[in-house]
Amino acid sequence: xxxxxxxxxxxxxxxGKTATLTCNYTNYSPAYLQWYRQDPGRGPVxxxxxxxxxxxxxxxxxxxxxxxxxxxxxFHITASQPADSATYxxxxxxxxYKLIFGSGTRLLVRP
Amino acid sequence: SQTIHQxxxxxxxxxxxxxxxxxxxxxxxxxxxYWYRQxxxxxxxxLFYSVGIGQISSEVPQNLSASRPQDRQFILSSKKLxxxxxxxxxxxxxxxxxxxLHFGNGxxxxxx
Numbered sequence: 001x002x003x004x005x006x007x008x009x010x011x012x013x014x015x016g017k018t019a020t021l022t023c024n025y026t027n028y029s030p031a032y033l034q035w036y037r038q039d040p041g042r043g044p045v046x047x048x049x050x051x052x053x054x055x056x057x058x059x060x061x062x063x064x065x066x067x068x069x070x071x072x073x074x075f076h077i078t079a080s081q082p083a084d085s086a087t088y089x090x091x092x093x094x095x096x097y098k099l100i101f102g103s104g105t106r107l108l109v110r111p
Numbered sequence: 112s113q114t115i116h117q118x119x120x121x122x123x124x125x126x127x128x129x130x131x132x133x134x135x136x137x138x139x140x141x142x143x144x145y146w147y148r149q150x151x152x153x154x155x156x157x158l159f160y161s162v163g164i165g166q167i168s169s170e171v172p173q174n175l176s177a178s179r180p181q182d183r184q185f186i187l188s189s190k191k192l193x194x195x196x197x198x199x200x201x202x203x204x205x206x207x208x209x210x211x212l213h214f215g216n217g218x219x220x221x222x223x
Contacts (some may be wrong), residue, residue, distance in 0.1 A: 004154075041216075043117075043203070044212075046213065049211060093209065099145075104154060
């Protein structure tokens with residue numbers, strides 16, 4: 001079955017730097033990947049969707065890439081701010097067309 | 112605009128007691144509805160999903176059940192809670208097809 005793997009260790013960076021989070025998937029290449037942000041005690045909020053035929057997608061300070069050869073998606077936040085501190089989740093559709101999530105990577109942006 | 116309501120926000124229940132969590136969606140028709148559970152520091156585990164009234168798919172064998180009595184209402188239930196049912200329960204909706212999920216703010220359930 002499809003698995004979504006994200007680095008369980010928190011990413012700690014200085015304000016103003018670029019944060020890069022990694023999402024790896026196993027087995028088949030999904031038609032698309034989604035990225036969500038989750039704050040403590042809240043439900044995830046959708047950020048970006050990237051399709052397999054799209055190499056890169058941008059939204060303001062966010063950028064997502066999709067490399068089907070490496071079976072990997074990278075999520076970048078440029079000019080990071082303390083308000084960007086949260087857990088970021090990667091999600092993909094499995095073979096039964098249900099959305100499955102990685103365990104998320106916690107981002108801490110120091111002022 | 113569409114909104115999703117989930118309640119209660121927190122719940123403490125003794126082992127063996129029943130459970131009923133409710134989720135309603137406004138501003139859309141015939142959505143896909145989902146129940147996820149998130150253990151502390153873990154990812155989201157899909158419990159149930161529904162593509163229409165009365166249509167429920169269960170993802171994992173467990174002590175829980177789900178029902179969809181109305182188009183925009185999704186209920187998660189248990190007849191007898193177990194300690195292992197503790198967790199953060201999230202309801203979500205989406206339009207049909209490959210579209211993003213929109214989550215409620217979750218219910219923190221503690222079974223004592």
